[in-house]
Amino acid sequence: MLVRDHLIASGVISGIWYYFTKSVPESLVFFLSGFIIDVDHFVDYYISHPFTLKYKKIRAACLTMDQKEVYILLHSFELVILAVIIGAIFFPERIYFVAVLGVVQHLMLDQVSNDTYPFSYFLIYRFLKGFRKESVFKSSRCKGFFPIKKQ
Template identity: 30%
Template sequence: MKPQYHVASSALVAGILYITFKSWSMSLSCLLSGILIDIDHVYDYVKEFGFPFKVKDFVNTVYHNGISRLTFVFHSWEILLLLGIVASFTNWNAWIAGVIIGFGHHIVLDKLNNEERLRTYSFIWRWGKQFEFETTFPNDAKRKMNSRAR
């Protein structure tokens, strides 16, 4: 999903959290994490293309699926589980709860938008497939092939 939609959805969810819990720390951490989770694209881009880092080329590559391997470390159900464990040990600290909700709604929206299976957002499953884009994101890969054929 494109960044502007993540900004809008994160702002909406953060607003709902604020209205519900009256916690600016939970709202702020939700807003920031819902947007900044995509920072994991930088690792995959730099790993494949190296430096110098060109923002325009990065955006074109990431949002038009030009990367052959997607580690996507923050886009995973496992990170939500780990954050949930940490949150339970901190008595559901508002900052951590906000990050869980920010990451969580972002991943769900990406999953729905990309029309991929649930397992696509499992880090362990992708690891087992060596993070190969065409294997782990087959629907995105098909769209990429079709757009090139036109």
């Protein structure tokens, strides 16, 4: 799923969260955690490409997935489970779980919108498959979820 789409989805869902809770901090945390985990795509890019700060070049490489391995270490249901356990023990405040919910909605949207295999968003699965791109994604192009007409 494109970052643009995660921004839209996180904005809508955090707006719904605000409608029911009237909590600005929680809504902001939900919004940010709904797309900030995409930072791991930059890590993947820099592992297989020379360093650049040119966003268009990085974005094009991510859209065409022109790398052999896909690590996306933050895109992991195991990390969500670990975060819930750590939160239950050390951070029982609701805002921590709101952050985890933002990550969960991100992963769920990726799972249904990207052309992936059922276990692609499990880190252990990717590790066992050698992080090979073709073991994670069925196609070699990132797809958008919300169509936006070009004018």
